[in-house]
Amino acid sequence: MATVGAFNPPHFFSSSSSGAAIVADRRYLHAPSLSFSSSHLSGDKIFSASSVRRRCSRGRASVIVSPKAVSDSKNSQTCLDPDASQSVLGIILGGGAGTRLYPLTKKRAKPAVPLGANYRLIDIPVSNCLNSNVSKIYVLTQFNSASLNRHLSRAYASNMGGYKNEGFVEGTADAVRQYLWLFEEHNVLEFLILAGDHLYRMDYERFIQAHRETDADITVAALPMDEKRATAFGLMKIDEEGRIIEFAEKPKGEQLKAMKVDTTILGLDEERAKEMPYIASMGIYVISKDVMLNLLRDKFPAANDFGSEVQAYLYDGYWEDIGTIEAFYNANLGITKKPVPDFSFYDRSSPIYTQPRYLPPSKMLDADVTDSVIGEGCMIKNCKIHHSVVGLRSCIAEGSVPIGIGKNTHIKRAIIDKNARIGNDVKIINSDNVQEAARETDGYFIKSGIVTVIKDVLIPSGTII
Numbered sequence: 001m002a003t004v005g006a007f008n009p010p011h012f013f014s015s016s017s018s019g020a021a022i023v024a025d026r027r028y029l030h031a032p033s034l035s036f037s038s039s040h041l042s043g044d045k046i047f048s049a050s051s052v053r054r055r056c057s058r059g060r061a062s063v064i065v066s067p068k069a070v071s072d073s074k075n076s077q078t079c080l081d082p083d084a085s086q087s088v089l090g091i092i093l094g095g096g097a098g099t100r101l102y103p104l105t106k107k108r109a110k111p112a113v114p115l116g117a118n119y120r121l122i123d124i125p126v127s128n129c130l131n132s133n134v135s136k137i138y139v140l141t142q143f144n145s146a147s148l149n150r151h152l153s154r155a156y157a158s159n160m161g162g163y164k165n166e167g168f169v170e171g172t173a174d175a176v177r178q179y180l181w182l183f184e185e186h187n188v189l190e191f192l193i194l195a196g197d198h199l200y201r202m203d204y205e206r207f208i209q210a211h212r213e214t215d216a217d218i219t220v221a222a223l224p225m226d227e228k229r230a231t232a233f234g235l236m237k238i239d240e241e242g243r244i245i246e247f248a249e250k251p252k253g254e255q256l257k258a259m260k261v262d263t264t265i266l267g268l269d270e271e272r273a274k275e276m277p278y279i280a281s282m283g284i285y286v287i288s289k290d291v292m293l294n295l296l297r298d299k300f301p302a303a304n305d306f307g308s309e310v311q312a313y314l315y316d317g318y319w320e321d322i323g324t325i326e327a328f329y330n331a332n333l334g335i336t337k338k339p340v341p342d343f344s345f346y347d348r349s350s351p352i353y354t355q356p357r358y359l360p361p362s363k364m365l366d367a368d369v370t371d372s373v374i375g376e377g378c379m380i381k382n383c384k385i386h387h388s389v390v391g392l393r394s395c396i397a398e399g400s401v402p403i404g405i406g407k408n409t410h411i412k413r414a415i416i417d418k419n420a421r422i423g424n425d426v427k428i429i430n431s432d433n434v435q436e437a438a439r440e441t442d443g444y445f446i447k448s449g450i451v452t453v454i455k456d457v458l459i460p461s462g463t464i465i
Contacts, residue, residue, distance in 0.1 A: 078205040080212075084133040087189040088208055089289075092125050092196045093175055094141030094148065100324045103445050103454045104417060109141050111196030112148035113328065114418065116335055116345055117375035117391045119354045120151055121322060124201075125194045127352045132204035134192060138183070140175050141196075155355035177296040184293055191292055193285040199331050199343055200319040201350050202284075207313055211286040216311035218291060220244060221284035223319055224263050224276035227256070233280035235259040236312060242266055244310045247281070266314035279312060282319060318343050326448035329415060332389045336371050359392060379404075391418070398424070406461065414451040423461030428453070430465065 080087070098105030104113050111122035122139065129137055141148055176183070176193065183191065190211065192204060202221075211219040222236060230251075237246035238261050248259050256278075263273040320331045320342075334342030345352050359377030368384040375392030383396050390396070395404030405411070406424035414428045420443075422428070428444075428451050437446040443457035444465060451465055459465075 078203065078209055080133075080205055080209055082189070084205055084208060085135045088134050088136070088192050088204075088286075089183060089186050089188045089190075090125075090129045090134045090137040090192045090194060090204075091176060091183065092122070092129075092137065092139045092194045094139060094143075094145065094196045097143050098197075101322070101328060103440070103452055104325070104328065104415070105144065107144060107147070107455055109144045109148045109196075110322075111139070111141070112144075112151060113197070113322070114391060115199070115322070116332060116343075117373055117389055119345070119352060120148075121197050121199070122148060122152065123155065123352055123354045124199055125196060126152075126156070127350075128200075128202050128204060129192075129194075130353065131350045132202075132208075134204055136186060136188070138179070139196065140179065142175075151355055155353065173296060176292070180293065180296055184289075188289055191285075191287045191289060193287060195283045195321075197322045198282070198284075198319065199322055200282075200315075200317060201343070201347065201352075202315060202317070203350075207284075207315075208286055210313050211288075211311070214242070214311050216286075217288050218310040219286045219313050220310050221282040221315050222266065222279040222312040223282050224266075224268060224272070224314065224316055225278040225280045226276055227278070230259075230278040230280065231256060236279050236281055237261055238265060238279070238312050240265060242312050244312050263314070266312060268314065268316065272316075279314070282315060283321075286313075324448070325415070325445075325450050325452060329413075329448075329450050333387065336373055336387055336389060338371060357392065382407075413449065414453065416453045417455035419456045420453045421458045422453070423459060423463065425462050426459055427464045428459070 092111070095110045098110040098113075101110060101113060111120065113121050115121050115123070126137065129135070139148070139152065176191075190208060192208070207219070207221060220236070223233075225233060225235070232250060234247060234249045235251055235256075236244045237248075237259055239245050242265055246259070248255055251259055260277045261279055263276055263279060264270060266279070268276065320327060320334075322328050322331055331342070335345065357376065362374050362376060362378035362380065364374075364378075365381040367380045367382065369380070370386050372385050372388045372390065374380070374385075374390045375394065377393040378390055379395045379397060380390070381397035385396070397404065398407030403419055403421055405416070405422040406426065408424055409422055409426040409428075411422070411426075411428045413430060416422065430446065430449060430451050433449060434446050435449050439445065440454065443459055444451055444453045446452070453459060
């Protein structure tokens, strides 16, 4: 059963940023008000349309964005006319069953998977929308959507509205098509199609303005790629105007070489262009409303991939598809990197919002914590934590373990999901270097060598994994 929730935030305020972290629960900024129609932890671990060009000014110098797709810049000035809050509808896709992220998706939708100790994945595209003045947003989900809907309602002070559609969807285009009757009611110029399981910070206003500047029907966000990573993505080929003329899904060998492009066309300097001769689709689109209605109402399913007349927009920042356990693990630990993390939750100019829980500060007694992120409301006593992300309300201490991690326990390269209980004298270290194992009855899975302890399970004292 597919469901859709909608929200329409009129305005928002923010508080100063501080603290962030993970176990399987989240840091907070107050989000805009929306209306929705001796334990030892070492090593790497995570706990739980088309439009004419316009010159615009609002009490400042007039700005025209180059037709070339440009990297996002915090110092850039963007002036959309009409304003994005009035002319753009955001559509966030909740994705499928999330089998590659299992068991994290056993009881939750992919966008509801915890991130960075205090957040959920859905907070990323929603925050990007709010920071980009896109205030009309729909979230489409199909699997285990209860916790996601609850989070959206609580995080964004929304008056949640929902719609149900019996049956299942087949791909991105079909997911949008099934709710076309709902989207077309909005008086907007473009639809902004987003994924609910990506980690990145992007100014969608620049993206939308590039779409309008080039008079495009469809614009696809493109990520520059080197040859090593390129084989894992859908690649695009462009002409001298940045128009996409060919697409290849995870090409290899000669087909890969044939997909090389001159990425200076999209704004990369010559040195970077030599290092990154490929561009990959990020699965993020701006589509003119009339074009999408035509494609999905009149030409579906022949136009199941949104057609071919599209423009590329270069995004040259950090971006990660959190589609696998390994990607989830690496993305979370990336926020502990020093001196500069892969992704920062401390950017005041583009904050990431989430649900305010009003928890007390985390308390650490006789603890040695280095290069780690600790969520709110944690109790950490007489333990060592290194290069880890500890989620909110976590208890790491000796003694009885109603919920938390007991004494003399060693955890390395693992994910401990929400409300899991780890007894005393437990070793979760994968000493045999097992790469894949499904031990659901024992309370854990191993994928890419990473142990994931399932939500709500008990790992008895003395267990060795």
